[in-house]
Amino acid sequence: MAAAGKNLSKRQSGEVANKRAELAAARKDAPNPVWFKPVMFGFMLLGLLWIVLYYVTSTTLQLPVPAFGNSNILVGFALVIIGFLMTPWWK
Template identity: 60%
Template sequence: MARTKSRNEPERPSTENRSREDLPNPVWFKPVMFGFMLLGLAWIIVYYLSGSQYPIPALENWNILIGFGIAFIGFLMTTRWR
């Protein structure tokens, strides 16, 4: 049986009419976002604690930039989080 709308009931946009930007994030979005942030932090911590031996010794100080880059991807994802 179809439901009729009363006069006082506000109109809600249907799922088809809402723009893609208004839709909630997929379930995987938040874990991936926080995963990037934590992975970048872990990369930098491992680099410092290992005395430049890990994660990739040939890159030397570029390991810091890689760690910040990975974490930055996570921070960029926060701009799309709903």
Template identity: 50%
Template sequence: MTKAQQRYSTPKSKNIDEGNPVWFKPIMFGFLLLGLIWILVYYLSSARLPIAVLGDWNLLIGIGVAMVGFLMMTNWK
């Protein structure tokens, strides 16, 4: 190596973003599937399940859980 090459080396970035933690994708897909399953169970049970007292609010809960998964997707790297 020449002296010029020894003086210059490629800068090492210390702030490398390696992506999401290992638990991120399973949690994200879990929320998406849980929301879908919640809505499917509501429709297939003719509004008797998962929580009969809530009635049509079960749809909002299923959509809300799925939305958490969709919002997590925006941070997926």
């Protein structure tokens, strides 16, 4: 009796593994959500604008965040990098 139950659970776990593999394949082929591309390019452009705004105003106002000082450049590059890290998942 115990052996039959054991085989049944193995069969069920195999079926579950197959279903998971099918779902993973379907997700892999699925297109990106509508918001993905605008967010990706938005991060890239926001980072670029952040850096340009800092360079243009660095002698007077030091915008976008005066308290950051030269770290504004790092914030801008971080935003750009986030956008570029999203590109491998763009379909």
